[in-house]
Amino acid sequence: MESPWEEDPRADYAPQADWAKLSNEFTNSGYREGIIAGKESALQEGFDAGFALVGVPIGRDLGSMRGAISAITSFLSSKSQEDSTALTMAREISSSLAGVRFSDIAPVDQEAEQHAREHLDASDDPVGQSEELSQKREMEGLEDMLQRLTAGAPSRPLQDRPTREDVIRLKEGILALSGQLGLEITP
Structure with a gap:
C-alpha cells in the first residue's frame, strides 16, 4: 500500500504540462491579436482611402450643387414672375438633387464584390x-x-434611381441656368 505522503509520480509532469498549455494559450492569443490588429490597420487604410478619394469628392460635389440650386431658386423666388420658367426648372433640379443618394452615384467597389463572391461558398446567403x-x-x-x-x-418608381450621368446632367442644368441668369455660381 502506498503512503498518502509519497509524492505523486506525475508531479514532475504537471508543471511542464501547465507550462506547455500556458505557452500555447499565449501563442494563440498573440496570434489572434496580431490578426485583429492587421485587420484593423487594413480597414483603417481602406476607410481613409475611400473617404478621401470617393466620399469627400462626391459629398462636396453634391453639397455644392444643392447649395447652388438653392441659391438660384431663392434668387428667382424673390424676383417677379417674369422668370417663372427658370424658377420651375430650378425647382425641378432641386427636387431631383434631393433624391440623389451616395449609393446611387458612388463607383462600384470591385474589390469588395470580388471578396463577397469568393466567400459565397462559405455562406448560404447570395451576394x-x-x-x-x-x-x-x-x-x-x-x-x-x-x-x-x-x-x-416627382413621382418615380423605386427602381428608377439617379445615376452619375443624371447628376452630371443636373450639374450642366445648374450651370446653364446660372449662365442664363448672369450669375457666377460654380457647383
Whole structure:
C-alpha cells in the first residue's frame, strides 16, 4: 500500500504540462491579436482611402450643387414672375438633387464584390443579401416613399434611381441656368 505522503509520480509532469498549455494559450492569443490588429490597420487604410478619394469628392460635389440650386431658386423666388420658367426648372433640379443618394452615384467597389463572391461558398446567403444590406435597402425604400409624399416631389418608381450621368446632367442644368441668369455660381 502506498503512503498518502509519497509524492505523486506525475508531479514532475504537471508543471511542464501547465507550462506547455500556458505557452500555447499565449501563442494563440498573440496570434489572434496580431490578426485583429492587421485587420484593423487594413480597414483603417481602406476607410481613409475611400473617404478621401470617393466620399469627400462626391459629398462636396453634391453639397455644392444643392447649395447652388438653392441659391438660384431663392434668387428667382424673390424676383417677379417674369422668370417663372427658370424658377420651375430650378425647382425641378432641386427636387431631383434631393433624391440623389451616395449609393446611387458612388463607383462600384470591385474589390469588395470580388471578396463577397469568393466567400459565397462559405455562406448560404447570395451576394448582397446580408442582413445589413437588407436593412439598408429597406431604409432606402422608406426614404423613397417619404420623398414621394413630399409636396411637389416627382413621382418615380423605386427602381428608377439617379445615376452619375443624371447628376452630371443636373450639374450642366445648374450651370446653364446660372449662365442664363448672369450669375457666377460654380457647383
